[in-house]
Amino acid sequence: MNEPSEYRKMNRGSRARLSLQRIWIGRDHLLLIRASGWNEVYRRFYFEDIQSFTMIWSRGYVIWGILLPLLALILFAMVWSWGARIAAGITGGVFLMLWMVHLLKGRTCKCWLQTGINNERLHMLKRVSHARKFWEQVEPLLIAAQGDFSLEEMDAVGMFPDRKMRPVPPAVPRVDDPNAGAEGASDETAVVN
Amino acid sequence: MNRFNVKCPECTYPLAAEHYNTPVGHQVCGNCLSKVVVHALPALYRKKQSGASAQEAGLDDAGCYFHESKKAAHVCDSCGRFLCELCALPMGEETLCTSCLEHHRSESSSRHDFIPRQFRYDRLALGLAIIPLVYFPLTLFTAPAVLFIVLRYRKKELFMAQHVKGRMVTAFILGLLEVLGWLVAFIALIGWFINE
Incomplete structure (x- = not known):
């Protein structure tokens, strides 16, 4: 299969350490190809999973x-x-x-693509102009998949710590409390039933 | 500070959300003073539906193929099995079951959409045909290897690979020339010994 038609090339590719990186746009994801020698590694970033695109102006x-x-x-x-x-x-x-x-x-930069589980450096985007062009191409697809970013919604969801992620441990019964053992037993019974 | 704030990639300091998605300009990281532009998307704070809440199947409900007691909520787009919330794996626009995903990630799969890596035999063949020319005696071993690789993998379908045929043909011609060169050299050597 030579270059499936569902993929669109985004740039010519760029050297990153010992590998060559290229990025392609697919139907529902971005495909990052890292070629080092005779091996190619593929990373897919689905449009609905991409959280942010960050660009830092480098020196x-x-x-x-x-x-x-x-x-x-x-x-x-x-x-x-x-x-x-x-x-x-x-x-x-x-x-x-x-x-x-x-x-x-033009100005040089470093770019990252963040998903829920990783923050991938995009080595092929080394100039601000290239990064902007990349984002202009990708942004409509991401918005179509996810909708528009809302700061109010983010504030409403994220201003407090997520209690589900940090379960509160059960209270340790006090030794000097004579009812502690009885309470513990009744709790256990309740759980079993 | 919002717990979903994007972190500065250089120093992991949380970046102020007020400056996300600004049409022009940049913000300065409060810690490393880097100039940063952040384009944020709703996936940053919206939770994906987790599979941890698969419902128990009622008497009239279809059950999951892998967990009979769980209610089927999805259908695998590849094999058509009923899947509960726990077993359904959303892969872009598709939903797959674990066994289909595992199958598609293997190189033997007819679909290439999910393969994680691939060995490029065309590049190996061309590399083995060209690089040893720097020190010609090495081609005595590499030229037959090139011919073997080209003949063995000439029909292998490669994902996202361009100019495979061109590389394979070039490698084959070079390998063949190198082998022929060695044959001519051996014949000449044998002829020289006979004449002596």
Whole structure:
């Protein structure tokens, strides 16, 4: 089965450590493919399970924005001092070109997709513009599956701790209480009946 | 603080819900000072129906295939078995039973929608055909392996795989050339020994 028609490619894919990540939109889920060597691992995020998409602006944009022209300048000066003027021009030009591309691509970011059980980093979304484009494509599908987010509803549900998740342990009978044993016995009988 | 607040992925500090889904701009994490944009969805605070509350089946009710005493509330979209709330597994738009899900997650299944991982024989074949060229003697062992992999798995259907045929054909041609190269070298060597 080569690329089923029910999946739509979202981006070209991007390197993340030793693997290549790509993301596809399916009928009812997002499919994250992590290819490392000859193995591919698939993670599916169903539209109704996705809780949030978080984007953090990373410092890469500023750091490379400073480093690349500095590198261009240093390498240009170094090669110029050797007397190879054309090579110096090419070296400096390449780094300046990289710097321009970096600036034009816009701010860098890190993105996460949160579900009830995990918070998956989306390594393929490294620029704010790409992340926004991704969200523009995905948001209508998620809203169609879940409806609109309501802050009031969230406040109403989540302002108090969930009592069901933390069951209150039974009270420990006091030793000095003469009726403690009798009460305990009657409780037990009630449970059995 | 709301217990459903999204946590900052960098420092796990809860982010203020007032700034979720703002059309422009960002909020600053109160702990690590990162600039964060949060797009939240209702799944954050809405509970999914849990299967822990499967009802007992009455005399006129259909029972679950796996738990006869429980009332059937769903039908498996794959095998058609009746399922109680406990056994029904919602997978996107489908509802499956545990045995169907297990079957679909295996590589032998005809459906590929649920497989968790996959071995790419096309990439392995191409890798084995190209990488050993860096040190040619290795191809004595890898070239036959390439031919074996291509012939053995040429018809295997791969999920979400593009250009499989192209990779397989390229690997086969390279493997064949490497094998032929070794054959020619051996024949030449034998001929040289005979002449000597």
